Amino acid sequence: xxxxxxQQSTAADATQTLDAVVIGAGFGGMYAxxxxxxxxxxxxxxxxAGGVGGTWWWNRYPGARVDxxxxxxxxYTFSExxxxxWDWSETQPDQASVLAYLNYVADKFDLRRDIHLETRVTSxxxxxxxxxxxxxxxxxxxxxxxFLICALGTLSQTNMPDIAxxxxxxxxxxHTGHWPQEKVEFAxxxxxxxxxxxxxxxxxxxxxxxxxxxxVFQRTPQFTIPAGNRPLDPAFVSEARKNWATVRDQMMKxxxxxxxxxxxxxxxxxxxxxxxxxxxxxxxxxxxSILFDSYSDILTxxxxxxxxxxxxxxxxxxxxxxxxxxxxxxxxxxxGTKRQVLDKGYYATYNRDNVTLVDLREDAIETxxxxxxxxxxxxxxxxxxxxxxxxxDAITGAFVGLNPRxxxxxxxxxxxxxxxxxxxxxxxxxxxxxxMIHGPESPSVLFNMPLGxxxxxxxxxxxxxxxxxxxQGVIEPTAAAEEAWGQEVAxxxxxxxxxxxxxxxxxxxxxxxxxxxxxxxxxxxNFYRRLDEVAEKNYEGFVxxxxx
Ligand code: N01
Numbered sequence: 001x002x003x004x005x006x007q008q009s010t011a012a013d014a015t016q017t018l019d020a021v022v023i024g025a026g027f028g029g030m031y032a033x034x035x036x037x038x039x040x041x042x043x044x045x046x047x048x049a050g051g052v053g054g055t056w057w058w059n060r061y062p063g064a065r066v067d068x069x070x071x072x073x074x075x076y077t078f079s080e081x082x083x084x085x086w087d088w089s090e091t092q093p094d095q096a097s098v099l100a101y102l103n104y105v106a107d108k109f110d111l112r113r114d115i116h117l118e119t120r121v122t123s124x125x126x127x128x129x130x131x132x133x134x135x136x137x138x139x140x141x142x143x144x145x146x147f148l149i150c151a152l153g154t155l156s157q158t159n160m161p162d163i164a165x166x167x168x169x170x171x172x173x174x175h176t177g178h179w180p181q182e183k184v185e186f187a188x189x190x191x192x193x194x195x196x197x198x199x200x201x202x203x204x205x206x207x208x209x210x211x212x213x214x215x216v217f218q219r220t221p222q223f224t225i226p227a228g229n230r231p232l233d234p235a236f237v238s239e240a241r242k243n244w245a246t247v248r249d250q251m252m253k254x255x256x257x258x259x260x261x262x263x264x265x266x267x268x269x270x271x272x273x274x275x276x277x278x279x280x281x282x283x284x285x286x287x288x289s290i291l292f293d294s295y296s297d298i299l300t301x302x303x304x305x306x307x308x309x310x311x312x313x314x315x316x317x318x319x320x321x322x323x324x325x326x327x328x329x330x331x332x333x334x335x336g337t338k339r340q341v342l343d344k345g346y347y348a349t350y351n352r353d354n355v356t357l358v359d360l361r362e363d364a365i366e367t368x369x370x371x372x373x374x375x376x377x378x379x380x381x382x383x384x385x386x387x388x389x390x391x392x393d394a395i396t397g398a399f400v401g402l403n404p405r406x407x408x409x410x411x412x413x414x415x416x417x418x419x420x421x422x423x424x425x426x427x428x429x430x431x432x433x434x435x436m437i438h439g440p441e442s443p444s445v446l447f448n449m450p451l452g453x454x455x456x457x458x459x460x461x462x463x464x465x466x467x468x469x470x471x472q473g474v475i476e477p478t479a480a481a482e483e484a485w486g487q488e489v490a491x492x493x494x495x496x497x498x499x500x501x502x503x504x505x506x507x508x509x510x511x512x513x514x515x516x517x518x519x520x521x522x523x524x525x526n527f528y529r530r531l532d533e534v535a536e537k538n539y540e541g542f543v544x545x546x547x548x
Contacts, residue, residue: 015142016141016144017145020041020044021046022151023046026047027054028438028453030115034111035460044115045111047116052103053099061174061179063205063344065202071097073448074093074450075101075450076454077451083241089232091231092229121135124404124405125409128408130144131548146433147433149457150402150434154449155394156397157398158178160388165368166368173387190385191387192373193217194365194387195217195218196218196389198341200216213355215356218329218357220331220503221330223335224341224343225342227287228342229344254525255292256446257448257525263295265295265296267301267304268297279308282294294308298335298336305335309331309334312335313331319348322350333503337502339506371383394445394505395519396508407432412428422442422485425442427475437456441485441519447527459535466538476545507519
């Protein structure tokens with residue numbers, strides 16, 4: 001039987017009792033709420049944002065859009081009715097379309113009645129005697145829940161670099177991941193953008209069109225590929241809808257969770273001329289295909305990777321007019337080991353008269369001043385608006401920020417001080433009945449995230465019901481299972497170019513002081529087979545405990 005919603009434990013402390021609390025109301029949290037609630041549990045979700053949508057609520061910066069093989073595949077798959085009735089118009093929907101979709105989902109499945117917005121979970125402690133989570137919110141609520149589901153987002157804890165003089169800036173200042181609700185007016189303004197990752201590269205061409213002047217402060221040049229966004233072909237959509245069960249099955253079997261099979265050929269199966277022809281074709285098509293649909297060994301064979309990188313640098317040379325600017329834009333890392341960026345007219349933006357590129361490797365920022373940015377060489381860049389496109393404390397940052405306390409009061413921050421360790425990327429020893437969606441050591445950012453969130457939420461739901469059927473109330477992974485899982489994650493990554501050493505947020509390299517660890521389980525579909533195996537073996541690797 002579900003705990004009664006909002007039931008008061010005692011009148012004095014006004015603690016509310018629920019089966020589960022979900023933190024986050026993005027793709028992951030919304031579906032977790034739906035899935036658990038439909039299965040008969042009393043559940044409530046909390047989100048600090050003013051609306052549902054998670055990352056799509058916060059990231060309203062100009063140019064923001066899906067860069068995964070998008071509509072109609074970057075969406076929920078659990079409801080055939082939803083798939084049939086929601087019309088995506090582009091292959092890579094923009095932020096407003098994804099947010100509209102998520103609002104539609106919230107209404108269609110009546111999620112809002114159990115979502116508390118503008119409410120941050122301020123603390124979560126496991127009460128060992130009660131075998132339940134004691135949760136407090138910024139609205140002063142106290143909740144006692146058997147299960148805590150953390151759908152906090154992998155890219156939600158923004159990274160604001162500590163740059164001298166920041167407080168003195170007199171103009172407008174924004175972070176792409178915390179963009180205001182109202183439109184930011186760039187017309188007639190001098191705008192500065194720090195950062196050239198996915199967010200910066202999506203925003204820069206759009207801002208350049210409108211601003212009087214745009215100055216881009218670039219530390220590391222990135223490989224970016226034309227996004228190739230286009231209107232969706234209605235015949236293609238209708239075919240996908242007709243065969244939805246097959247399409248979903250293909251998604252669950254493909255490496256990234258999109259319904260495209262992994263490439264069968266290795267780069268060695270083709271001559272240099274054949275490879276060039278294929279790269280040309282895929283470059284013209286745009287999107288992630290050149291990296292993921294060309295050859296099976298792009299991310300495992302250094303030679304193949306270097307050849308593709310050189311092909312992409314040649315493309316950049318064709319696109320940028322000024323040789324000095326071009327030189328600054330040429331990337332020199334192994335392509336794909338940073339999160340691949342897609343763009344619309346990014347390189348051509350540097351041919352505009354109103355755009356300046358500052359290479360911070362040649363001349364670093366010394367200080368932010370009231371009127372702009374001064375570099376070490378003494379260059380003054382006057383700015384009315386300063387934009388931080390400086391990314392996130394990714395994958396682990398939001399979990400450490402929440403800092404739940406487990407058995408004996410251990411904090412997650414302390415537990416993870418030297419290693420981010422989990423079992424299945426979803427559970428943590430000493431943190432009983434806590435589940436993560438898209439946690440470290442899960443496929444998270446390297447698999448279709450809405451689909452991954454569904455599969456993980458359903459696994460959590462089934463696990464909870466298994467517990468109850470067994471007359472048990474608490475589930476916690478063993479330290480041995482945690483250790484073995486860490487080895488499995490590292491072994492799979494070890495077969496690729498991904499490692500703790502890559503300069504990427506994948507490995508924590510972007511956050512000063514963060515320890516480096518590659519925290520993504522590669523090979524998405526295999527992860528979901530592993531989850532099934534664990535369940536089939538009566539939740540192997542876990543210890544169950546009766547409610548006292
Ligand atoms: O962040 P990033 P992002 N001084 O970390 C620079 C997803 N996403 O928000 O490379 C100067 O990639 C930093 O420089 P460097 C996607 O998964 C998806 O752009 O560290 N510069 C880099 O250039 C993506 O990968 C979509 O040397 C500093 C930039 O800031 C992830 O979000 C759209 C600096 C940060 O790049 C994050 O992307 C957008 C400093 N102190 C984002 N600190 C979709 O379309 C950092 N930088 C779905």
